[in-house]
Amino acid sequence: MSAGIPALTIAVALLAGAFFVIPFIALLTGITWSDLPELLTSQSALDALWLSLRTATTATLICVFLGVPLALVLARTHFPGRTLMRSVVHVPLVIPPVVAGIVLTEAFGRRGLIGEHLSALGIDIAFTTTAVVLAQTFVSLPFMVTTLESHLASSGEHYERVAQSLGSSKWRTFWTITIPLLRPGLISGAVLTFARALGEFGATITFAGSLQGTTRTMPLEIYLARETDPDSAVALSLVLICVAVVVIAVAYFRPKAQNR
Template identity: 55%
Template sequence: MARQRTTGLPAWVFVPALLGVVVVVLPLAGIVSRVDWGQFWPLVTSESSRQALLLSLRTSSVSTALCLLLGVPMAVVLARSQGRWLGVLRSLVLLPLVLPPVVGGLALLYTFGRRGLVGESLEAWGVDIAYTTIAVVLAQTFVSLPFLVVSLEGALRTAGRRYEVVASTLGASPTTVLRRITVPMVLPGLLSGAVLAFARALGEFGATVTFAGSKEGVTRTLPTEIYLQRVEDPDAAVALALVLVVVAIVVIGVARPGRGSL
């Protein structure tokens, strides 16, 4: 029998695991190696950079709130209901996870654009969504919502229903059970899902630029600013990319301070 480490894992497992770490970390080291540290602060504090970062933070926060408002009921329905239709519903909810972001942006544009399925009626009322800040929020919500739903549904299934059943037998209403038992029981999974949704919204590019465009101060988020600066000012693009990496690391650290539920 092959000797095993104290973790109980075979020694050979650590070799591909280490290679996987290298695949992830090495490109990040490549970004750090290209940063012009002498100009780093002026580059990341320029007017366009600050506007893009603040817009990304604002829209990501709003989209995360929308994900919570819509995603929590969706996850509860998927985890606590039964029926053949659930498989179809789950596939539709998770579709943005596998769709290219540009396709999601086109879908939003053909739905809420001026000549879109819904947008044409909205325009008659004087409401324009495409190429506005609202479009940024919708695009970010579209791609982020499945992350919260998947995280929370998994937490709900792991927690089981025994406490909910006991509360129901004691006379608690379904709303009371949901508010006093279900949500507090899966709160770590809910928080982790919300943080992941925020991180995904913060890094969203394809759907946003397709549906919202790139108007400075209105729809130009940090990922879009990085893409544009890649051609005009590569040093600025690298500096802003590092800022986005640092923010993402902080967000992941908040989501998993220890052995989290993810």
């Protein structure tokens, strides 16, 4: 224990830790372990798990592709409306997910602003797997942008300016200096993005519905199982938690440097 931390602070920290740990212990004690293999190998559970992993991975890749340029523009440029743009990017963090689903429906639904024109071309997004990916991307992208923007603010522009003063082009500076400097923030942002996409529920069920094998992700499967088969819901919740823990552990694992 650090000598600089008051005992009361340590006690409150332990209380906070218990607040997180106790529910997971309760989940583990509520599982009928002998029934676990049967509960987890049902076709609906396997379909939901595979769909969640596939769509969350796709959403994360999209968030990386969109989030890096957006974070760079917000962090390194000044333009009219930048504050408003930053506020809009953060809106999905604070609105209820079901509201995010309604917003997406109004934009990409069959009668939506963009969806109406796409539907006329024979392209329907709502209630498809694409809708799941869009919903997950919409609620997850702010995590990527916020993480990268904070990292850019703390790292500054010194190395990029030095590289450009030595004759490096902006594009080469971006790939050889900026991206390597962003790597820690990019990893953290990707982890948060994937975890948020994996657990997305409200926007998905509102915009994409719940069709087995097409739009019914793991959170939706858990919600439906909670009404009809509580034991299955608990088992599926454990799987979702384990996947999230593994992803976070792999992303944040740093091998200790060996003494030479």
